[in-house]
Amino acid sequence: MRTKIGFFLVFIGLATSAFALESGAPPVLKPLTEQAQAAHLSAQFLIQYHYKTVPLGDELSEKILNRYIKSLDPEKFFFSQADIDVFNADKDKLDDGIYGEDLTIPFTIFNLYEQRVVERLNYARDLLKQNFDFSTKEDFPIVRDDEAWPKTEAESRDLWRKRVKNDWLRLKLAGNDDATIRKTLEKRYANSLSRAYKYKSEDVFQIFMNAYTNSIEPHTDYFGPTAASDFDISMRLSLVGIGAVLQEREEYTTIRELVAGGPAQLSGQLGVGDRIVGVAQGKDGEMVDVVGTPLPDVVKLIRGTKDTVVRLSIFPSDAGPDGKHREISLVRNTINLEKQAAKKTVLQVKNGDVTNKVGVITLPTFYEDFDARRRGDKDYRSASRDVSRLLTELKKEQVDSVIIDLRNNGGGSLPQAIELTGLFVGKGPVLQQRNHEGQIKVNGSDTRSAAWTGPLGVLINRGSASASEIFAAAIQDYGRGIIIGEPSFGKGTVQTVVNLDEEANNPKPEFGELKMTVAQFFRINGGTTQLRGVVPDISLPGFSDLENLGEASYDNALPWLQIKKADYKQLGDIKDLVPQVQTLHNERVTKDKDFQRLVEDAAELERRRKQKAISLNETERRNEREQQLSRIKAREKADGVTPLDAAFQEDGLQANERSLSADIASEKALKNAKDVLLEESAHILVDVTALTNGSSSTAGKAVKQ
Template sequence: MRTRFGLLLAFLTVVSSAQALETASPPVLAPEEDQGKAAHLSAQVLTYYHYKKVPLDDALSAKITDRYIELLDPDRSFFLQSDIDTFMASKDKLDDAIYAEDLTIPFGMFNVYDQRFVERMSYARGLLKDGFDFNQKEDFTIRRDKEPWPKTEAESQDIWRKRVKNDWLRLKLAGTSDAKIRETLGKRYENSQARAYKYKSDDVFQTFMTAYTNAVEPHTDYFGVAAASEFDISMKLSLVGIGAVLQERDEYTTIRELVAGGPAQLSGQLNAGDRIVGVAQGKDGPMVDVVGTRLNEVVKLIRGEKDTVVRLDIMPSDAGPDGKHRLITLVRDNISLEKQAAKKSIRIVKNGDLTRKIGVIDLPTFYDDFEGRRRGDKNYRSASRDVAKLLAELEDEKVDGVVIDLRNNGGGSLPQAIELTGLFVGKGPVLQQRNGEGDIKVDGNDRGQAKWTGPLAVLINRGSASASEIFAAAIQDYGRGLVIGEPSFGKGTVQTVVDLDEQARNPKPEFGELKMTVAQFFRINGGTTQLRGVTPDIILPGFSDEETLGESSYDNALPWLQIKPAKYKPLGDIKPILPELQSRHDARAKEDRDLKRLVEDVNELKDLRDKRVISLNETERRAERDRQIGRLKAREAADGKDSASTTDLVFQEDGLQADERSMSADIASEKALKDAKDVLLDETVHILSDASDLGKVTSAKNN
């Protein structure tokens, strides 16, 4: 445990580091030998095996350069036009550099970015001394992605002056005092600036390879060794660790949440808000100070092999810099990431004298523990296995219908989408795949019986992609159930993961992995979800921005195509009841208070999103804020209580970033969003109940 003298040294280290930010340039980063080899290996694999077959030549080199600049400075707030001119002089040389395993060019570009970042943050901090005049008529461009690059340092400083002025005004309008604003923004810019000194060679390489792979096609990605490990964890929904959700706050790794049943929670010695200031391995390993250390590096120290010991030096949430610490000893264990697992609930729908129970299964991702399946683990986790269990439970509870909620489910395992479809349609084809040579194969399942044969609806939104779209499209093509919500993402491509170390016959993990597009999938009706997505049978309003979310937002997305339908037999036809369902939905939308508010808020958010320029005049901004507050207060008055819906929370503005709010306030806000009324799900349940009333919802036949 640290002594008070040790604490003082740690505190002085943080202070002196902050002062050093004023003058020191960030470290100059250089490529490592294995990174050049990994880039070369990636080029060989992508050139010969990618579905799109894009050669690495001068044309692709120019596209990579554009994307790399965009990734570094998407809002055109750091680079000068002269920087861009210098970069573009080498735009046709990246292909030769990759084949020569020489990454000097992209690393040089990053070093310029890092230096510019430090300069801009230092300038922003300096502006806080004098404050601003908010009586001037002045505007700030909040979206600069289409604006010209600043030509001079003076132009850049003017952009940042307005940006800092806007940050100040947001806090001022929320009722924050000038002294507190200086403190908040000073700390914000200081923390941002500090991150510029923590970048490592791996960060640069990962960013550059993302630019390269995304220039080929939007869903092709490179994973370094660490990123590949995280991808594997997300697929199998488990890891070995202590069971704590961590967040970086003011140079401290802070516990945000404890996973139920994990070592941290079971110890009874840790709480949300506690700060981890040291990590040690085993019962007697040296304590490593982690104050100011990047979050991902602290996570690496805490994770480890099952049944091994990790010791943590904890500064309690209510302790000051010289407060008493706690030394915690934990034994690492398997942690199940239950938040991403399928879960069920039951909704009650009343219509006159009729009451129906509708089961809802929320599926955040199509997960599959590949390793557990391979080694024959009888209890391995997968989306379809978990949903099958939940369906059995809902059937025992005698529900009248089932909603599969796939909102914001970005996909995952393709086989899981096929198996999940089989739970509702039984045996039959689910999708068609076409590879780069044009060969087409039909994928389906051999399941003889469906697990659920009753009324079914699938709820989707713009965030529903890939495997989610496969499932929703198959349910729609079979006429098996209703698809409700927003048009989906539009990702109709199939990826596989290529281990570059295996390709190079390298015995240890050094080169990372490629997630590479190898095929395009098509619906069994011959169409594809690519670009256009799945169009719901009943469309509901949503907050998604189609300009920035969805396949159509990519400039190099594969086109929409159509092939011959597969041989399949529809299980029913819901088209005859759609006009009546739409009519009933429209009637509710006119009368239901929550639905009307949702439509109002969707339109309000669209108007706000379309604004690229906002006023920096306090009177004008306060009038706009008062209008928003008045709108929310009118709702509260109409409700007769102090309550907030999900959409109300969207418009609340305090000018703070997530890590600047108190931990308790941040958690409370998150809980409020979670507990708020889910208007779209409620309406989906009503629509499925209406369909049951009409008696036309088809059931799967046991084949």
């Protein structure tokens, strides 16, 4: 339904809730004029230029509505069937609203969502005043996305009774008494409740626009001004600020980590655990109280222009309830996000009497400072430049082979994937692109000679997507190296970012940006990574949820296609070696206790994933817990190692409820844990090297070049 007449959505006859609104009604949020304009402008671009032509009409309107509702209440805890029925009465009107620049419907839905959140959480708090009977036989559905919406108020109340009962039981099993449990859960629900009062118009619009863009295709997204800024920071790996990682903990913005060399660390005036309670601009600006302020808003106040002053009011981590605040002054500077940059390590791998040095380059993302490159900055930051530098260092360290670790690398800059491939294959095609008109273009590397011509391995998992898959697929198609790990994500599409303000000649950053799919990429062998991903030559186990993570899990993903292969010459072919390498791998891991533990832990995690419900009977839960604890203790007794899934001994707390020191210690322990998969990958690469060196096949010649 498309009309030129504006409209308003009126809720009539909704079931009246008996829940007490102890904290009052949440604020009623309304769309801004520029948001309605941005929605209309986005629609014009999506209709004309998106790779997948989807008209904005009644059919898409219904999909947007369903996705929007699901994004607000994915497990169906807040809305009722009566609410959904009211929403569905307008399922064919969202397109009218976008064309007519009227966003009343999505904002009205969100306002009701906030109201339901307040009602349900206040009911949850009321439940804490009673006692629960844990001797009864009943289950709590922990996976509810396919469940029906509660049809009555009684159904909704019973669902929340079970949810609170489960929260209580988890804490009870961890050894807490009733008073502690009540205090912990009261604080938890109160904190959740407070967040319902902090949503802003920008948040609602961001959620709605992503429901719209994702209804067309999974990798098309809308970035509001704040999200656009964060995306730019992630690509250039730098920002202007004070150099502190912040975390929201119980209404306080808390220092989680200090960036080495940043203003905060160099000042010596801030420490981990300190809480920021006020922010002021310049030497004389008014101090703004930020207690209870959402973290993104505090971050906005702290970031700013290079060489400007920001003042912070600090409540020290060791201060008691009556402790004194102190004020500090910092000068903002450029902060490099080194945690997301390429890094190298060297592994020593024994193969008989010979020790091999395997260089490992870990690349978390394909980053590039687009603006600096556009300006002609000779020292602009990029993934391929950093990897090239690290390869030079590894050659000086005389490594025998190199692994590129792309696990959980979700992609990034397409040119960087091409340039990175060139470091290992030299000049030649890397991928093919097909645009929405069906035209095919071959993209290739102009690098004259490869930076590394020795043995190469690429380690991937389900989290390796997009640019990671372009690189891994090209290495595989050229026969340049061996691919190890899990099947990759399966994202075979190319996106471009459209600055809506620039397109509309709008001088202020109001409309945001549109990340839009404009092409599908294909391997140089003519296939595509779309849906199927890159299939490794040697498979390794992992902890990924292969069923629910990956392109194939999306209901509107583009199909797999095949086109003509590009004109390229293979540099080698390791296919004949794979069976031998697989045999050596199998023989080794059967004797490797660490690897077998990992297989066991992965199987246990997969078993738990398949659980749709959990018992609320204390005896049953204790028995299950004891079985897990016995397994953990048996392993610890046998070899002093705690299973990776020992978190089942959970304390019943959520992440922000644990002490900061405990969180940091846990993170450090995980970081320092033995990387079994990386070590086995190094052994696999050493096997490949040994086999090719002892062979006259093209594989040996290709690897050694």
